[in-house]
Amino acid sequence: MPIPSSKPAALLLPSLLLALAGHAAAHETAAPAEDRLSLSGGFGLMSLHADEPYPAPRLPGVLEAGSPRADERRDGLDYAEIALRARFSDALRGFLKVAHHGGPDSSNHTEEAWLEGRIAPAHDHLATLRVGRQLLPLGLLNPIHTHARDFGISPLAMRGAVNDYWRADGVRSDWNHPAGWSLGLGAWRNQSFPGADAGGFKLLTARAGWKKEALQLEAGYANVNADGRALVTTGNVGHTHSVPSCTRITTDRVCFDGTAQLLSLAARWAPVNSPLWVGAEWWYKREEGRLDSINGAPAYTGKLNGGWVDVGWQLAPGWEVIGRAERLVGRHHLAGVNAGLVATQTGLTDADRNPTSLGAVVKWRPLDGHRITAEWHRERDGTTDNNVYLLRYQFTFAKGLL
Numbered sequence: 001m002p003i004p005s006s007k008p009a010a011l012l013l014p015s016l017l018l019a020l021a022g023h024a025a026a027h028e029t030a031a032p033a034e035d036r037l038s039l040s041g042g043f044g045l046m047s048l049h050a051d052e053p054y055p056a057p058r059l060p061g062v063l064e065a066g067s068p069r070a071d072e073r074r075d076g077l078d079y080a081e082i083a084l085r086a087r088f089s090d091a092l093r094g095f096l097k098v099a100h101h102g103g104p105d106s107s108n109h110t111e112e113a114w115l116e117g118r119i120a121p122a123h124d125h126l127a128t129l130r131v132g133r134q135l136l137p138l139g140l141l142n143p144i145h146t147h148a149r150d151f152g153i154s155p156l157a158m159r160g161a162v163n164d165y166w167r168a169d170g171v172r173s174d175w176n177h178p179a180g181w182s183l184g185l186g187a188w189r190n191q192s193f194p195g196a197d198a199g200g201f202k203l204l205t206a207r208a209g210w211k212k213e214a215l216q217l218e219a220g221y222a223n224v225n226a227d228g229r230a231l232v233t234t235g236n237v238g239h240t241h242s243v244p245s246c247t248r249i250t251t252d253r254v255c256f257d258g259t260a261q262l263l264s265l266a267a268r269w270a271p272v273n274s275p276l277w278v279g280a281e282w283w284y285k286r287e288e289g290r291l292d293s294i295n296g297a298p299a300y301t302g303k304l305n306g307g308w309v310d311v312g313w314q315l316a317p318g319w320e321v322i323g324r325a326e327r328l329v330g331r332h333h334l335a336g337v338n339a340g341l342v343a344t345q346t347g348l349t350d351a352d353r354n355p356t357s358l359g360a361v362v363k364w365r366p367l368d369g370h371r372i373t374a375e376w377h378r379e380r381d382g383t384t385d386n387n388v389y390l391l392r393y394q395f396t397f398a399k400g401l402l
Helices: 009-019 156-160 340-344 348-352
Strands: 037-051 074-089 090-099 107-119 127-135 167-176 179-188 203-212 215-225 229-232 253-269 276-292 299-316 319-335 355-364 370-380 383-398
Touching: 156 276, 156 299, 156 319, 167 203, 203 383, 253 340, 319 340, 319 348
Parallel strands: none
Antiparallel strands: 037 074, 037 383, 074 090, 090 107, 107 127, 127 167, 167 179, 179 203, 203 215, 215 253, 229 253, 253 276, 276 299, 299 319, 319 355, 355 370, 370 383
């Protein structure tokens, strides 16, 4: 896969990561549990092609945020990342991960930066408190970094609900019972979709899970203040999780003021010693408030309901095939002056198109630390079909330093 020669500096970090790794290799980027200080990282190359521009600038019938999405079809560097994991004591740990993302809107991010304290309040019980930047504990997929997921293309429900993934700065506490139960609460300063920069800890989350042998269940809930979330109806600045300013209403901007509530349910069944596994996840979002635009400020209520089912099969050591079926449904109600004009401006009049998708991925691990995946998706938005093809190569490593 060729890497555009216009950005030769993008090659430096992957080369550095290979040099640091040496002969060390690991599954994904997991660090050895007993190391006091460990280094992990990796990089990925990609080739994304589709019959039509991909991703769609807007999901039909979904009240998104920011500018319309850019066409991401290209060949080249997907990402490069490096992370440090520290075990200061049995009760205190820390983690820092930074990454560079390639593409026409290449950028650098601090993806995670947190400290975690652990205590054992009773025999085989574990209580944790984690402070810092984290992926929100909702469902089974969101806590996994996008490039570490089985599919390189995010589910429709994840894009519609949280713009592919949801990360925030905050504090979370979790309690784990030896019978497999776990409970958690979190408070966050959210600056991204489906909220906005509310200037405080105005995002609350709760979760409950159970994992035992072959079955894993997870339920999550979030309530977020979304006052000042801007939808830019024209222009194109690419994929971003930041929310544009709503300090001034312009002809190309609609601002949502209100609250968003989300519910996620997830399950995974992987029988011991069986090559087959099944996973499913469902997301529901309800938004209530008003939409401010130059055409008016009608009251708004929106509901988004979607999910997917995965079926995986281990063909042989190092080989796996996964199939995915997904669907997304949006329903909206606007009431007030020029409600129809605002609905057209925001694209909510397309809510009856109900996007669907079928996909499949083949994964191959020729050596520890190396992964090659080829995937196909056929997305339908009610009026057009789009075949999407993605080929990825990924290298990961983990190395103990102390």
